[in-house]
Amino acid sequence: MRSIEDLLQEIPTFAGLEPQWLELIAGCGLNRTFAPGEHLAREGDPADTFFVIRHGRVALEIGAPGAGDLMIETLGEGAVVGWSWLFPPHRWSFDARAVEQVRAIVFDGACLRGKCDDDKGLGYELMRRFAAVMLDRLQATRLQLLDVYGKPVAG
Amino acid sequence: MANRSPAETDPTASAVASPGAARAPMTPRPFRVLARRQETADTWTLTLEPADGAPAPRFEPGQFNMLYAFGVGEAPISISGDPDADGPLEHTVRAVGPVSTAICRAEPGTELGLRGPFGSSWPLAAAAGRHVVIVAGGLGLAPVRPALLAALARRESLAGLVLLCGGRSPGELLYADQMVGWGQDPRLELGVTVDAAERGWSGHVGVVTTLIGAAPFDPARAVAFVVGPEVMMRFTAQALLDRGVDPADIHLSLERNMKCAVTQCGRCQFGPTFACREGPVMSLAAIGRFFGVREL
Numbered sequence: 001m002r003s004i005e006d007l008l009q010e011i012p013t014f015a016g017l018e019p020q021w022l023e024l025i026a027g028c029g030l031n032r033t034f035a036p037g038e039h040l041a042r043e044g045d046p047a048d049t050f051f052v053i054r055h056g057r058v059a060l061e062i063g064a065p066g067a068g069d070l071m072i073e074t075l076g077e078g079a080v081v082g083w084s085w086l087f088p089p090h091r092w093s094f095d096a097r098a099v100e101q102v103r104a105i106v107f108d109g110a111c112l113r114g115k116c117d118d119d120k121g122l123g124y125e126l127m128r129r130f131a132a133v134m135l136d137r138l139q140a141t142r143l144q145l146l147d148v149y150g151k152p153v154a155g
Numbered sequence: 156m157a158n159r160s161p162a163e164t165d166p167t168a169s170a171v172a173s174p175g176a177a178r179a180p181m182t183p184r185p186f187r188v189l190a191r192r193q194e195t196a197d198t199w200t201l202t203l204e205p206a207d208g209a210p211a212p213r214f215e216p217g218q219f220n221m222l223y224a225f226g227v228g229e230a231p232i233s234i235s236g237d238p239d240a241d242g243p244l245e246h247t248v249r250a251v252g253p254v255s256t257a258i259c260r261a262e263p264g265t266e267l268g269l270r271g272p273f274g275s276s277w278p279l280a281a282a283a284g285r286h287v288v289i290v291a292g293g294l295g296l297a298p299v300r301p302a303l304l305a306a307l308a309r310r311e312s313l314a315g316l317v318l319l320c321g322g323r324s325p326g327e328l329l330y331a332d333q334m335v336g337w338g339q340d341p342r343l344e345l346g347v348t349v350d351a352a353e354r355g356w357s358g359h360v361g362v363v364t365t366l367i368g369a370a371p372f373d374p375a376r377a378v379a380f381v382v383g384p385e386v387m388m389r390f391t392a393q394a395l396l397d398r399g400v401d402p403a404d405i406h407l408s409l410e411r412n413m414k415c416a417v418t419q420c421g422r423c424q425f426g427p428t429f430a431c432r433e434g435p436v437m438s439l440a441a442i443g444r445f446f447g448v449r450e451l
Contacts, residue, residue, distance in 0.1 A: 059360065071352045071360045076369065099357065143362040144350045148384040149293030149323040 004029045004105055011052050013080050013129050021122045028111040034098040040081060041096040047084035048110050053077055056102035061095040072144075073137070074099060083130050085109025180417045183223045183268025186211075188261045189243050195327045197250045198294065199259045200235065204243040206266055211244050215276030216301035217408065217436045221416050222246060223268025224257035231413040231431075232258070233298035234272060238305050244269075247297035247329060273416040275436045277302040277380050277406060279309070286315035286372035288400075290391050292363055292383025296320055296329045298408050298435070299382045303337075310342040317344045317370050321363025321387065324349050325356050344371050363387065367394040374399035380436075382408035389446065392439050405439040407446070 005026040008014040014022065031054075034040060040051055040058060051058070057076050061069045072094070075081055081096050086109070116123030185206040192200045205211050214220075214234050223229040230252075236245030250256040261267055279287075279302060287306050291299050306316050318337065322328040328347065338345050346366040348359035359366065363383075377400050381391050388407050395405050411423035411430035423430035426445035428437070439446065 057359070059354075061354065067353075069354045071354060071356060074348075074358075074360045076359075078369075140362045140365055143364070143386070143390060146386060147323065147350070148386045149321070149327065149350070 004031065007054065007105065008052070011078055011080075013052075013133055017125065021119075021125065024115050024119070024122060025107070025112065025126075028108045028115070029105045032104055032106045034102040034104065036098055036100050038098050038102075039095060040098065040102070040104070041092045041094075043092055043095050045092050047082060047090045047092045048108065050080060050082035050085050050107050050109055051096070052105045052107070053079050053081065054103045054105060056104075057099040058102055058104075059097050059099050061097055063095070069095070073140075080130070080133050082109075083134060085113065086127070086130060180270065181415070183221070183229070183270050185266050186244070186269045188263050188265045188267065190263060191261065194247060194329050194331075197259075198247060198329065199250075200245055200247045201258065201261065201267075202236075202243045202245055203267065203269065211242060212272055214238055214244070214272040214301075216279060216305050217276040217298060218272035218274045219298070219413075219416075219435065220244070220246065220269050220271030220273070221413075222248075222258055223270070224254055224261065225266070225268060227257040228254040229268070229270075229414075230254040230258065231273075231416060235297040235300045236304075238301045239308055247294070247300075249294050270416060273413075273431055274434060275432075277436055278378065279305055282306070282378045283309075283312045284314055284376075286317065286377040287313055288317045288319070288370065288372050288377050288379040288395070290319045290321075290363060290367070290379060290381045290383070290395075292321040292387040292391075293323065293327070294329065295383035295387075295408070299380055300330070302380055307340070307342055314376055315344070315372050316342060317346070317372050319346045319363055319366045319370060320348070321366075321383065322347075322349045323351075325352055325358070346370060362390070364390050364394040367391070367398055378404045378406070380406050380408075385410055392446070396439075401440075402443055403438055403440040406436050407439060407442070408436050409434045409442075411435070 005022050008022055008026060055077060057074050058081055059071045060073045061071050063069050084090055084092055186203040187206045188201055189204050190202040194200055216238050219231050219233045221229050222232045232246045232248055234244055235247040248255050248258050250259040289299055289303055310316060337343055348361050348363055348366055352360050379395050379400055381388050392405050409430045413431045414420045414422040416431045418429045418432045
């Protein structure tokens with residue numbers, strides 16, 4: 001069975017990290033399986049964890065009164081789910097639900113925050129990499145907001 | 156151009172000479188609506204046969220016709236049917252203005268005018284032995300559907316075939332029944348994503364560019380056909396470039412306001428080209444310097 005450290009090297013967000021940092025990060029993680037429909041996180045709950053999807057798909061959802069749960073994004077293999085663990089007040093902004101059976105690595109965010117405080121180099125590198133994830137998601141969200149499919153040229 | 160199709164800058168992908176277009180390019184030929192199928196809330200697929208009893212014109216995947224709603228006006232509409240099938244022509248039309256609305260409302264038996272086919276085509280012949288990656292957004296699936304059907308018919312000559320579709324919501328995806336079949340077809344790798352969905356949707360949610368990174372194709376051997384709103388095509392082209400696809404192998408279908416379709420009116424001029432003649436399918440290498448230029 002492969003170690004979490006080995007698995008992390010194949011995840012784009014963690015690939016190429018110094019071996020000692022990978023070891024520190026892996027020390028805060030454990031493997032877990034989620035059944036279809038099971039929640040990885042709930043909006044408003046304390047964000048003490050984040051996830052790396054190894055297999056399956058996770059939906060980020062938000063409840064809208066009268067409209068039910070709206071899926072705003074799905075994330076697949078290799079994706080990071082959650083960055084609220086990095087920023088106060090450390091609360092989830094959305095629900096995260098397994099669309100199908102999901103195998104993920106669950107990380108203890110509070111544990112990792114402590115390690116980042118102790119090792120500023122690790123903290124900077126993780127912040128830089130999570131900022132890249134956030135930038136990608138922000139750009140994708142902007143495209144979604146453009147509603148490009150809804151405004152054809154009249155003719 | 157409202158519901159139209161693509162052009163081609165690839166000089167090897169020449170436009171098909173249409174007998175009708177060659178004889179009287181500005182004179183519509185009467186066609187009769189055989190069938191009308193609703194695709195989404197505002198989009199219909201019409202099956203048209205010549206009213207004069209002569210055969211329907213042959214076309215190449217990616218070409219378009221000018222459809223005339225008599226007494227209302229004319230609009231460029233992509234041909235969305237199977238290019239290998241003899242017989243009636245299919246057009247998928249979204250009701251967005253007076254002309255396209257009149258065409259969408261045409262019941263079986265109604266006569267419409269038709270000029271064409273016009274424009275260039277997707278370079279399928281150049282795709283032999285390669286991975287064909289089709290990226291379609293919204294109504295863009297209609298102009299590229301003939302290429303997909305032709306590619307499926309020639310699948311053994313291709314290294315791979317990928318279709319990535321993006322839409323606004325699950326209810327606004329075209330060809331829903333056929334999409335189910337494509338999802339089960341081992342010859343095709345299908346990815347479908349929508350901008351927003353309610354719980355119960357089992358596909359992806361997010362912009363279509365997010366599917367490109369993990370799509371199963373070799374960028375060094377890929378030829379990409381991209382069609383959709385121009386913003387979507389711009390970001391898709393960048394994602395394909397980031398993946399390593401050569402600009403000369405990225406083909407786009409330009410959305411332009413075609414009026415005459417025979418380069419006389421200049422309405423579809425795009426830099427030094429006309430979308431109705433060099434286009435609508437053009438390669439990124441050919442038009443990249445104009446792509447994204449505002450007011451062009």
